[in-house]
Amino acid sequence: MRADSMSGTSLLYNLRFRAILYQVLAVGSIVLLGLYLFSNVSQKLAEQNIATGFDYLSREAGFVISQTMIDYKPTDTYARAILAGIVNTVWVSAWSVVLASILGLVVGIARLSSNPLLSLLAFLYVEALRNVPLLLYLFLWYALIVTGLPAVREAWEVLPHVFVSNSGLTVPSLIWTRAHTVIFAALVLGGVLAVAVHRRMTAERIRTGKARTTWPWVAFALLIPPVLAFLILQPEFTVSLPEKGRFRLTGGSQLTPEFTALLVGLALSASAGIAEIVRSGILSVRKGQWEASRALGLRDGLTMRLVVLPQALRVIIPPLTSSYLSLFKNSSLAIAIGYPDLVMVSNTTMNQTGQAIEGIAIFMLVYLGLSIAISLFMNWYNSRVALKER
Amino acid sequence: MTTATDIAEAQLKMPVRRDPGVERRLLHRTLKPLIGTPVNAVITLVCLWVMWLGLKGAYGWLVTRAVTEGGAQACKVGQGACWPYYEAKLRFMIFGVYPYDEHWRVALAMALFLGAIAISMIPRFWSGKLLVLWAFIIVATGVLISGGVFGLSYVPTTQWSGLPLSFLLSAVGLALGFPLGVVLALARSSKLPAIRVIAIVFIEVIRGVPLISILFMASVMLPLFMPSGVTVDKLLRAQIAIIIFAAAYIAEAVRGGLQAIPRGQHEAASAMGLHYWQSMRFVVLPQALKVAIPPLVNISIGFFQDTTLVTIIGLLDFLSTVRTAMTDPNWVGIAVLEGYVFAAVVFLVFSYGMGAYSRFLERRMRLGYD
Numbered sequence: 019m020r021a022d023s024m025s026g027t028s029l030l031y032n033l034r035f036r037a038i039l040y041q042v043l044a045v046g047s048i049v050l051l052g053l054y055l056f057s058n059v060s061q062k063l064a065e066q067n068i069a070t071g072f073d074y075l076s077r078e079a080g081f082v083i084s085q086t087m088i089d090y091k092p093t094d095t096y097a098r099a100i101l102a103g104i105v106n107t108v109w110v111s112a113w114s115v116v117l118a119s120i121l122g123l124v125v126g127i128a129r130l131s132s133n134p135l136l137s138l139l140a141f142l143y144v145e146a147l148r149n150v151p152l153l154l155y156l157f158l159w160y161a162l163i164v165t166g167l168p169a170v171r172e173a174w175e176v177l178p179h180v181f182v183s184n185s186g187l188t189v190p191s192l193i194w195t196r197a198h199t200v201i202f203a204a205l206v207l208g209g210v211l212a213v214a215v216h217r218r219m220t221a222e223r224i225r226t227g228k229a230r231t232t233w234p235w236v237a238f239a240l241l242i243p244p245v246l247a248f249l250i251l252q253p254e255f256t257v258s259l260p261e262k263g264r265f266r267l268t269g270g271s272q273l274t275p276e277f278t279a280l281l282v283g284l285a286l287s288a289s290a291g292i293a294e295i296v297r298s299g300i301l302s303v304r305k306g307q308w309e310a311s312r313a314l315g316l317r318d319g320l321t322m323r324l325v326v327l328p329q330a331l332r333v334i335i336p337p338l339t340s341s342y343l344s345l346f347k348n349s350s351l352a353i354a355i356g357y358p359d360l361v362m363v364s365n366t367t368m369n370q371t372g373q374a375i376e377g378i379a380i381f382m383l384v385y386l387g388l389s390i391a392i393s394l395f396m397n398w399y400n401s402r403v404a405l406k407e408r
Numbered sequence: 409m410t411t412a413t414d415i416a417e418a419q420l421k422m423p424v425r426r427d428p429g430v431e432r433r434l435l436h437r438t439l440k441p442l443i444g445t446p447v448n449a450v451i452t453l454v455c456l457w458v459m460w461l462g463l464k465g466a467y468g469w470l471v472t473r474a475v476t477e478g479g480a481q482a483c484k485v486g487q488g489a490c491w492p493y494y495e496a497k498l499r500f501m502i503f504g505v506y507p508y509d510e511h512w513r514v515a516l517a518m519a520l521f522l523g524a525i526a527i528s529m530i531p532r533f534w535s536g537k538l539l540v541l542w543a544f545i546i547v548a549t550g551v552l553i554s555g556g557v558f559g560l561s562y563v564p565t566t567q568w569s570g571l572p573l574s575f576l577l578s579a580v581g582l583a584l585g586f587p588l589g590v591v592l593a594l595a596r597s598s599k600l601p602a603i604r605v606i607a608i609v610f611i612e613v614i615r616g617v618p619l620i621s622i623l624f625m626a627s628v629m630l631p632l633f634m635p636s637g638v639t640v641d642k643l644l645r646a647q648i649a650i651i652i653f654a655a656a657y658i659a660e661a662v663r664g665g666l667q668a669i670p671r672g673q674h675e676a677a678s679a680m681g682l683h684y685w686q687s688m689r690f691v692v693l694p695q696a697l698k699v700a701i702p703p704l705v706n707i708s709i710g711f712f713q714d715t716t717l718v719t720i721i722g723l724l725d726f727l728s729t730v731r732t733a734m735t736d737p738n739w740v741g742i743a744v745l746e747g748y749v750f751a752a753v754v755f756l757v758f759s760y761g762m763g764a765y766s767r768f769l770e771r772r773m774r775l776g777y778d
Contacts, residue, residue: 037599044602044606045606059632061635061636062632063632131451132441133441135442135451135459136451136455138455139458145756145760145763149709149713149755149760154751154752158745161748347618353720361624365624368628374628378621378629385621
């Protein structure tokens with residue numbers, strides 16, 4: 019009896035046994051909770067006669083999506099509609115990331131300017147954007163576009179052939195043909211070649227110690243493929259210019275108010291965060307680095323590019339990653355102003371089919387997958403710029 | 409011990425040599441960054457021009473062009489801010505659909521809440537007594553808002569709205585998300601693989617998806633997960649989503665704090681004979697949480713703003729009541745800018761205040777007062 023209780027206690031005080039016990043308890047309770055919820059769900063679904071499974075994806079969607087980057091018509095399937103939503107989400111996020119990065123860099127540097135007025139303006143910009151919810155700004159931009167701008171008939175021509183009206187921004191557009199795609203691909207190829215040539219020549223210079231002018235070769239590598247493609251294909255560059263008709267604008271391509279408001283809202287709010295990140299990154303590089311590189315005879319631009327930025331990037335990249343990720347996730351606010359992104363399309367789908375669980379599961383998985391993809395890419399980039407310690 | 413303040417004081421006590429050129433040099437120092445080089449002079453001029461435009465626009469809208477008298481018709485014609493709109497709609501924008509005659513109850517509750525926040529922000533009052541204060545505040549605000557006792561009429565949660573609702577959602581979300589977040593952070597840095605994996609999956613899934621998707625889940629899916637006959641209040645569902653969301657982000661901030669504590673602290677605690685919970689409770693967490701305070705305050709600012717998303721699942725938070733006020737048939741399409749400007753100013757004041765507080769805490773910590 020006594021020995022039994024002794025061994026019982028000592029088992030309870032055995033660290034390995036306790037470790038296993040805790041883990042079994044944790045996993046067990048989660049499994050039990052899952053089973054309980056699952057049984058509730060299946061009972062409820064049976065009661066309310068809701069179908070389960072992903073069969074609905076291949077049925078006809080039957081609703082209109084106001085703007086799509088891929089071909090979509092209401093007779094297409096739900097799967098196609100959701101794909102169109104995903105493409106819309108990625109499209110608006112990608113453009114916002116580009117805009118936000120440029121704006122953020124400019125404002126971040128302006129914030130560090132020795133000119134107190136400029137730095138004050140940058141400070142006001144950052145604080146005004148950071149301390150007011152993004153959703154409020156989205157509503158505000160949207161309301162300003164729709165109610166503040168003139169109707170199409172009285173559209174403002176802000177630049178020649180660029181019109182602003184309450185149905186969005188109309189800009190000239192190039193009529194895109196297959197030949198243009200080929201030339202664009204050739205340009206990308208040229209870019210890759212140029213980077214390769216630059217690396218090769220830098221390595222050569224480091225090995226031999228002889229300075230040679232690299233830029234003509236790099237430019238050569240960059241331009242040869244697209245120029246060749248252009249000469250072979252001889253495409254027509256037809257620009258569709260928007261013209262003001264009696265009642266509407268014809269030609270050109272149009273950015274809808276929803277897209278414009280979302281793009282501006284996302285880009286501005288993210289740019290405030292990026293500005294702060296850039297500022298703290300540059301501040302993290304000590305003054306001695308500037309002085310040392312000046313002492314070596316480097317000009318200011320070169321100092322920035324070769325000495326300060328590489329060190330600042332190490333500090334900048336990790337928080338920049340999370341601000342890109344939150345921009346991407348914030349694009350889901352599109353539903354509030356009616357831009358047909360993934361969430362909005364899924365929401366319509368859920369309302370039509372009644373299959374909420376599947377709908378939410380799909381868009382959560384897509385967001386999760388894309389978030390993980392972005393953070394993997396940024397982590398890879400970060401490991402490239404990180405301090406190489408031996 | 410020499411601290412930065414000591415040095416500053418010593419410098420102040422140093423004799424100041426009077427120099428006739430000092431004023432001229434001061435003028436030179438102030439003007440140099442403004443007009444020192446041609447580029448700088450151009451930048452200064454452009455900045456002044458931008459500021460002039462901004463100030464002129466704001467002053468014109470708020471004062472010279474503003475409509476101060478009359479009703480909706482006067483505002484429709486006018487080009488500036490519509491003050492009669494604020495007069496007519498201010499209470500609705502703040503308190504929403506909460507019964508009009510009972511507004512004093514929410515106002516009092518908000519005053520108590522903000523007062524308690526203000527007291528909690530002062531480091532001198534950081535002690536166990538604060539918990540007692542907060543217990544009192546929670547009971548008092550609960551009774552005031554919900555009613556049903558002491559002769560106060562009962563107000564159902566469907567009528568809780570406006571700014572008090574925004575405060576409620578973010579405060580409860582953070583208050584309950586905090587303990588959950590600390591547990592998650594401890595679990596994530598645990599040596600037990602199963603527990604660590606559970607915590608990692610939970611935190612990363614929540615952080616990898618937008619808040620909207622979790623709110624949708626709570627409002628659409630949660631009722632399906634409940635046993636038959638059990639219904640969960642809509643407000644409570646949104647609140648649960650916000651708590652879970654807050655917990656995942658708080659967990660990461662706390663984990664950052666935990667990582668900042670050197671291993672020696674853990675080892676010393678073990679050497680003293682403390683077991684895991686004791687060493688966490690008395691040695692590691694007090695230090696880790698202190699390091700995590702500035703990021704936690706930043707998270708709080710973000711959450712106060714993120715509660716606006718409940719608009720999308722149909723709760724009447726502050727942004728939502730401001731927008732509802734605009735759709736009043738008498739005012740529709742007239743006071744759009746007025747409403748948003750008001751909401752933006754309210755958010756700006758609270759968020760900027762909290763941000764300034766966070767910077768104060770950081771400075772205090774750097775100077776080593778704690």
